[in-house]
Amino acid sequence: MSGRAFIARAATAGTSAKPDAATSPAGGVRLGGRALLAPFAALGGLAAALLCLVVGLLVPATMARAHEATMAVITLREIAPGRFIGQWTMPPVDLSLQPIFPPHCTWEPPELVCGARGLTGQLSFMGLGSKQSVATIRVIPHEGPMEVYTVSAAKPTVMAARDPGTDLAVWRDLAETYVNLGIDHILRGIDHLLFVLGLIWLVKGGWKLVKTITAFTVGHSISLAAATFGWVGVPERPLNAAIALSIVFVGVEIVKLQRGEVGLTARYPWTVAFAFGLLHGLGFATALTTLGIPQATLPIALLFFNVGVEIGQLTFVAVVLALLWAHRQAQALLPRWGAAIPAYVIGSVASYWFLLRI
């Protein structure tokens, strides 16, 4: 039973400074006028970017509310493979609080029977709320060190896993957990999505876009791996500030392009995407490194997490491209005078985040 790992399936995963929202893609709305159309300047995108601004302005304030934490601890001692005896070592304030174990486990207090699969899968608590905001499950396995899982109202589920070996069920559990975590992380990471949106805007489409997005993917995969394995480490606050700054950079590049200037990104899109991919990958890694995943499952976790991030990113790119296509079909494009507004909105939002994060 050694080598177990506790892996948080963060329903609220993400860096602390990320607003919880998604970006609507850019398209273009031309409301009359015969001006030269700017096909990538969408009013929809403008509206979405303005929305992001509002979200960005308001969400951090609401997230910063103080929250009283009251701890409850239940300890599970493994008396035989897959069989545990549970006991509240720190009883809950709210007596209705009950642990929720994976479906293959049978919990008849004080006994927990999980069979050959052991205690693997999703753990949670029923009754977490204002009275009882944090609860911990401590597992003392038959062999190996004690494992501790903490569940809070903000992070309502935790995944228990072990070194998969050749056990297909454990592999499936790990894949489900980390692919979902990766998708969650990118979809909740408005700053990453805004950066990708900026790249699409700059590069417009075709093979150049494929190469640029691929370069971004390669870049963030490398730094994600490096940070997750502990080879590189950057403090979270300046990292998040730098990520915000990368979006400002993209905003500036868009404006430059619209003015007919050939900026760095227009000249070397994939190089810029790769470089900033390295930066954003460090940001992705915070979702994994904060979980404290043991070395045994780390490479697998990293692989599946990255797959999840790519699924989320490609879905986002597909939606943006579909919306751009739809805008062109409907001839819904911004007039020339308004084409730069979305870029300024993106730049302003990112600048605000930068100031907030330094």
Place this chain on the structure above:
Amino acid sequence: MMRGPRLLATAAALACAVAFVPDTAHAHLVDTRLGDFYSGALHPLTDLQQVLPWIALAVLAAFQGAQRARWIILVFPLALAIGGIASLAVPLPSFGPLLGLVLVAVTGLAVAAAARLPLGVLLAIAVVMGLLHGAQNGAAMVATTDRLLFLSGMTAVGYGVITLATGSAIAFLHGAPWRPIALRAGGSWVAAVGIMVLGLHLVRPVAG
């Protein structure tokens, strides 16, 4: 030989009608685990009574040509957002479900007829639908819902669906002559479902 498909079609229409009965369209918060933005985005998508008329509205707009259709990409999401915000202050009108069904029937009939509407009428339908559905979705929020995120998500998905459906319908109409007929046939289905459910709604005996 045509009886089989007809029976199938009738059964499908009845199934749609049952799915549309207003009593089943109660408030239903969808937990996406991704927060209230995505809950707001998913909420209208889980209600056929909202998504179907959105698509019908987009097709109706496409029949008016791109020059007119593009206005609903701006107007509809705005109306949706205003409706959602209004739901925070004003209770849902009692005639809301009835109006919703009327909108389904009207947009379906207009699509079936490939009606050429003045821009004002098209936008009026979009505004009324947006306000109503915005308010209905907004009313589904509970005390713990982050209203800003929820309404943002709802507006974003409204913009996305209406834009994609309008663009797709415009693109689809270019080409073979059967294409407008296919869209009109689809509109007749929407109208049939709307009228059927409207009838059920009006003749339903009052409890007590």
